[in-house]
Amino acid sequence: MDEPRRPTLRDIALAAGLSKAATSYALRGIRGSEKTIARVQGIARDMGWTADPVARALAGGRSGNVAIIGSLGDLWRQGLAVMLSEALHEQGMFSAISDVDTSPERERNALRALTLRRVDAAIVLPVDPSALYWAEVPERIQLVSIGDALLHRPVAHTVLFDNEYGISTALGHLAELGHQSIGLLAPSLPSTPGRPAQLLVQQLGQERGMSVAVASSASSVAGAAEAATALLARKARPTALLCLSDSLAFGAYRAARSLNLDIPRDVSILGFDDSELAPLISPALTTFGWDEAAIVAAGIESVVNDDAPASVSFRPEFLVRSSTGRCTSAP
Incomplete structure (x- = not known):
């Protein structure tokens, strides 16, 4: 005799009249009203759903x-x-x-x-x-x-x-402030078709008529400071640094101060991931927050x-x- 098919999340969602995401959250009791959570979990029990992921894993030999x-x-x-x-x-x-x-x-x-x-x-x-x-x-x-x-x-x-939105927004912000010479501080990771952020900065910057100078850096603050110093010590130094992580931005702060450059009067600095430290440093870091x-x-x-x-x-x-x-x- 064939074993009965185990109900899926889709089956429960259809029975509850909810999206799969809403059903999943209700099954775990982490989102939705108490009434909705109780109703969805009741439907799941009636259908023979095993909510405990460990029990599901062990049942499947996981x-x-x-x-x-x-x-x-x-x-x-x-x-x-x-x-x-x-x-x-x-x-x-x-x-x-x-x-x-x-x-x-x-x-x-x-x-x-x-x-x-x-x-x-x-x-x-x-x-x-x-x-x-x-x-x-x-x-x-x-x-x-x-x-x-x-x-x-x-x-x-x-x-x-959505890096394209982030990069485009950052460059647009700098353009509105009058910056045309941009330094890009990027992590020292392989540049591949699957990681387009660095290429996007160059492409979108060129479309805006901006000059973009690129420096690769280790993820540490010390490594970023070294790379940023090389950018800022140029004779025609950039007036703004776009850093593809806040850790790199913190290194850019150190580099600017070592060169007696004021932030943002002499150089503007942007980060990219809203570290917990971003609003606490002085001046507070302009960056992007992710959920x-x-x-x-x-x-x-x-x-x-x-x-x-x-x-x-x-x-x-x-x-x-x-x-x-x-x-x-x-x-």
């Missing part, structure tokens, strides 16, 4: 172990990795965080190690999303990529960022729910603070 792998040098990524780990634990699952720095070789070794461990899934913040080694990960291990699509693992779920809680929820959803969307995209909020100002004159 371990409940999830790896979190990424280049975690900057503060925002570190915080996101911790949030992911805490969210997995709230789901009754287990996590281990691996920092692979900016090394594709270390990333590949971390992925190879997954085959020797009882791991059901890996949430990755990839160093090189275009690398061939993503195809080497066994199909039994579900991959969820945050920030970049994996070109050689197209079935992997993705949580993407980290929603990003984490989307990543976890891809791990625990078979019917989760294959790809979700997030748009940042532009936070104008005191680190950007009108360009007084070219140096």
Whole structure:
């Protein structure tokens, strides 16, 4: 006799007359009115749904172990990795965080190690999303990529960022302030078709008639300070620095002060991920805020729910603070 089909999230959503996302949140009791949560959980019980992800995992011969792998040098990524780990634990699952720095070789070794461990899934913040080694990960291990699509693992779920909106907004803001000479501080990661932010700055800057000088940097404040110093020490130095993370922006602050440049009178500085320190430093950093809680929820959803969307995209909020100002004159 055939085993009865286990009800899916889609089945419960149809019975409840709700979207799959709303149903998922109600099943976990984290969003929705008390009445809606009770109604959805009642429907799930009647249909034989097992809400506990650990029980579901064990029933399918799974371990409940999830790896979190990424280049975690900057503060925002570190915080996101911790949030992911805490969210997995709230789901009754287990996590281990691996920092692979900016090394594709270390990333590949971390992925190879997954085959020797009882791991059901890996949430990755990839160093090189275009690398061939993503195809080497066994199909039994579900991959969820945050920030970049994996070109050689197209079935992997993705949580993407609307970098085009962020870059366009940043350059538009600087253009309105009269800046035409821009320095771009980018992390020292492989430049690939899956990571277009640096190319977008150059492309959109050119369309606006801006001059863009690019410097690559380690994610540390000291490394960013060194790269920013090289940009700002130029004879025709940029009047604004766009930094693709707040950690890089903090290094740019150090570089500006070492050169006795005032922020924002002599140089405007923008970050890109609204670190907790961004509004606390002086002057407060103009940057972009991301809904980290929603990003984490989307990543976890891809791990625990078979019917989760294959790809979700997030748009940042532009936070104008005191680190950007009108360009007084070219140096």
